[in-house]
Amino acid sequence: MSKTFSIGGIHPHDNKISKDAAIENFPLVETAYISMSQHLGAPAEPIVAKGDKVKVGQLIAKASGFISANIHSSVSGTVRSVEMLPDLAGNPVQHVIIDVEGDEWIDTIDRSNDIVKDIKLGKEEIIKRIAECGVVGLGGAAFPTHIKLTPPPGKVADVLLINGSECEPYLTSDYRIMLENPEEILIGVRIMMKALGVSKAYVGIEENKPKAIKSMKGVADKGYTDIKIVPLKKRYPQGGEKQLIDAVTGRRVPSMGLPIDTGAVVQNVGTALAVYEAVQKNKPLFDGIVTVTGKCMTEQRNFRLRVGTTFDTMMFAIGGFPKDAVKLISGGPMMGKAVACMDAASVKSTSGLLLLTEEETKRGPERNCIRCAKCVEACPMGLQPYLLNRLARVNRMEELEENMVQDCIECGCCLYSCPANIPLLDTIRLSKAKVLKIMRGRPKK
Amino acid sequence: MNTVLFTILSLSILGILLALILYFVAQKFKVEEDPRIDDVQAILPGANCGGCGFAGCRAFAESCVKAETLEKNFCPVGGNEVMKQVAQYLGMEMAEKTPQVAVVRCNGNCDNRPKTNNYDGFSSCAVMSSFYSGDTACKYGCLGHGDCVLACQFDAIKMDPRTGLPEVDESKCTACGACVKACPKMIIELRNKGIKNRRIFVSCVNKDKGGIAKKACAVACIGCTKCQKVCAYDAITITSNLAYIDYNKCKLCRKCVVECPTHAIWEVNFPVRVPKKETSPLVEQ
Numbered sequence: 001m002s003k004t005f006s007i008g009g010i011h012p013h014d015n016k017i018s019k020d021a022a023i024e025n026f027p028l029v030e031t032a033y034i035s036m037s038q039h040l041g042a043p044a045e046p047i048v049a050k051g052d053k054v055k056v057g058q059l060i061a062k063a064s065g066f067i068s069a070n071i072h073s074s075v076s077g078t079v080r081s082v083e084m085l086p087d088l089a090g091n092p093v094q095h096v097i098i099d100v101e102g103d104e105w106i107d108t109i110d111r112s113n114d115i116v117k118d119i120k121l122g123k124e125e126i127i128k129r130i131a132e133c134g135v136v137g138l139g140g141a142a143f144p145t146h147i148k149l150t151p152p153p154g155k156v157a158d159v160l161l162i163n164g165s166e167c168e169p170y171l172t173s174d175y176r177i178m179l180e181n182p183e184e185i186l187i188g189v190r191i192m193m194k195a196l197g198v199s200k201a202y203v204g205i206e207e208n209k210p211k212a213i214k215s216m217k218g219v220a221d222k223g224y225t226d227i228k229i230v231p232l233k234k235r236y237p238q239g240g241e242k243q244l245i246d247a248v249t250g251r252r253v254p255s256m257g258l259p260i261d262t263g264a265v266v267q268n269v270g271t272a273l274a275v276y277e278a279v280q281k282n283k284p285l286f287d288g289i290v291t292v293t294g295k296c297m298t299e300q301r302n303f304r305l306r307v308g309t310t311f312d313t314m315m316f317a318i319g320g321f322p323k324d325a326v327k328l329i330s331g332g333p334m335m336g337k338a339v340a341c342m343d344a345a346s347v348k349s350t351s352g353l354l355l356l357t358e359e360e361t362k363r364g365p366e367r368n369c370i371r372c373a374k375c376v377e378a379c380p381m382g383l384q385p386y387l388l389n390r391l392a393r394v395n396r397m398e399e400l401e402e403n404m405v406q407d408c409i410e411c412g413c414c415l416y417s418c419p420a421n422i423p424l425l426d427t428i429r430l431s432k433a434k435v436l437k438i439m440r441g442r443p444k445k
Numbered sequence: 446m447n448t449v450l451f452t453i454l455s456l457s458i459l460g461i462l463l464a465l466i467l468y469f470v471a472q473k474f475k476v477e478e479d480p481r482i483d484d485v486q487a488i489l490p491g492a493n494c495g496g497c498g499f500a501g502c503r504a505f506a507e508s509c510v511k512a513e514t515l516e517k518n519f520c521p522v523g524g525n526e527v528m529k530q531v532a533q534y535l536g537m538e539m540a541e542k543t544p545q546v547a548v549v550r551c552n553g554n555c556d557n558r559p560k561t562n563n564y565d566g567f568s569s570c571a572v573m574s575s576f577y578s579g580d581t582a583c584k585y586g587c588l589g590h591g592d593c594v595l596a597c598q599f600d601a602i603k604m605d606p607r608t609g610l611p612e613v614d615e616s617k618c619t620a621c622g623a624c625v626k627a628c629p630k631m632i633i634e635l636r637n638k639g640i641k642n643r644r645i646f647v648s649c650v651n652k653d654k655g656g657i658a659k660k661a662c663a664v665a666c667i668g669c670t671k672c673q674k675v676c677a678y679d680a681i682t683i684t685s686n687l688a689y690i691d692y693n694k695c696k697l698c699r700k701c702v703v704e705c706p707t708h709a710i711w712e713v714n715f716p717v718r719v720p721k722k723e724t725s726p727l728v729e730q
Contacts, residue, residue: 086578086584088577089576089577089578090577090578090579090584091577091578091584092584326563327565337576337577338576338577340561340562340577340578340580341561341562361565362565363565363566423566423567423572426566426567426569426572427567427572429572429575430571430572430575433575
């Protein structure tokens with residue numbers, strides 16, 4: 001019997017309608033808008049100025065601070081300006097705007113299609129290269145990968161988990177790379193194993209992707225026997241770090257703890273591919289696989305999209321907005337963000353564009369809570385969302401903290417399962433931020 | 446008959462016994478409390494709004510009694526009158542404060558500020574602003590879900606259905622500041638009520654550059670500095686493309702109101718302007 005995590009979870013329809021569309025290269029854009037805040041942590045500092053000529057893969061912004069990542073140009077051309085522009089939520093973020101001229105890559109990138117199997121670099125060099133190439137976690141949060149691969153002092157990693165579950169409905173970008181680039185992913189996993197100094201790695205893939213399991217297993221059996229492919233039962237949010245650790249190894253991350261507390265490091269398959277490209281091909285992270293999908297669309301696509309393409313350009317390239325689409329979501333339907341500003345550009349961790357019709361997005365009217373406990377049953381962190389919601393609405397901060405509001409991973413299972421349409425996640429997320437502020441304001445013991 | 450007598454007797458003895466126990470326990474564990482706290486609390490309005498910065502009227506009364514001066518204690522709801530009574534009772538000096546009122550500094554109604562997207566989530570300004578900048582191109586303006594209305598205990602602030610913006614009822618507003626705290630965009634400000642309730646303020650909080658601000662909203666402050674130049678009292682400052690009128694310095698001359706090209710500066714409770722020919726318009730009656 002396949003494994004899965006032990007508490008909570010829901011079973012939304014997976015709707016992987018774009019799974020048979022092969023990855024195609026997105027056409028070159030005329031202007032690229034490259035955000036300086038494509039990762040968790042401090043925004044990168046631009047090192048180019050107006051009028052500078054840049055090539056594809058050239059470093060244009062340096063990481064500033066401990067948690068930050070380098071940013072490279074995704075196009076070749078002239079820098080038009082460096083200015084504040086809205087991101088997809090409308091908040092101003094510094095962008096480097098580049099007018100595209102041709103497609104000239106820097107010489108150090110190996111553009112051949114040969115698979116480089118030998119890992120020549122040592123442990124330190126690998127982490128240095130990953131940091132230089134600006135690789136971030138492509139599972140959604142965009143946490144800089146080099147930091148995750150250097151466990152804090154006193155903590156030791158003994159297992160590497162690779163998330164290929166893609167539990168988010170609609171998205172198929174990870175699925176496509178598992179079909180098309182299985183060997184590259186596994187080499188990427190090996191590189192990360194070497195960087196961490198672990199001897200075991202598991203790739204968790206949900207059972208609704210039998211072809212991906214077969215493709216990955218086929219390669220893993222031929223020469224990558226130290227990497228195990230683990231089929232997992234389909235269940236959302238399997239791809240959450242804590243849930244994946246539970247599902248694959250049976251270990252439980254303590255409350256307020258980090259995955260490393262259990263000795264596990266979790267990375268996404270997309271990140272593994274980016275690590276392979278960075279270390280073996282010397283290619284910085286400046287593009288990603290993006291699923292463009294939606295039931296209202298006639299054609300489902302998977303693109304290799306360069307960073308800095310605006311949502312407007314993307315919609316134009318696929319033939320404009322379908323008539324009945326009312327909402328555009330960057331990411332999947334569960335954890336993705338609705339796009340409020342069409343002039344905003346894609347970032348490293350953009351994994352999908354989902355178009356929804358009015359019927360699909362409609363939220364029913366809110367009714368009273370009848371304590372059916374469906375949210376409690378669905379919560380994968382073992383919290384009581386109904387209670388947190390009630391406490392959040394009357395600002396009972398101490399009680400929220402006692403009820404572990406900080407453990408919420410914002411997966412949306414409670415909201416999905418609530419028959420009374422109570423905006424549980426909205427209120428919980430808000431109070432989580434408030435409680436965190438209070439906790440940080442306390443003097444340290 | 447015997448049963449009735451027996452019952453009454455036994456219950457009376459029990460009652461007396463328990464009363465005695467209660468009396469001695471009460472004596473033993475008596476909490477000495479300044480009787481003045483009760484008296485001060487009786488003077489206070491009893492709204493328990495927290496506008497003074499304390500947990501409620503009782504806590505405020507306690508702090509008044511304990512304090513050496515009343516400089517830091519002020520009940521915005523009761524105002525100077527109530528504070529005078531408190532000060533008189535406690536035999537202390539009080540710091541008089543100018544009465545204030547909450548002012549909504551946004552005029553981005555549907556005509557002035559076109560919508561750029563539709564928000565269909567939970568109707569709450571705090572939740573909405575946690576997601577994104579708002580459903581118009583102005584990321585500083587009112588979101589219109591009425592968190593301020595919910596925060597007001599005095600029924601003084603209401604959403605105007607025509608403009609979609611909150612409106613303050615001056616006669617009910619006590620300047621407790623609950624709405625100021627509730628607004629995630631920090632649009633509401635407490636300003637001096639002014640002479641004859643007359644006020645002049647910049648009804649905009651947009652810090653974007655002029656062009657961007659004007660594109661987002663027809664009545665936005667574009668930071669053109671015209672008002673600053675015309676002001677004879679040095680009351681207007683412009684920081685990050687936004688004008689601000691210091692209510693302590695403003696002499697209500699209304700020159701800036703005329704000068705503002707986007708009509709972002711408002712005058713409230715002034716008599717209707719008469720054309721220049723007949724009389725001098727700026728002389729107040």
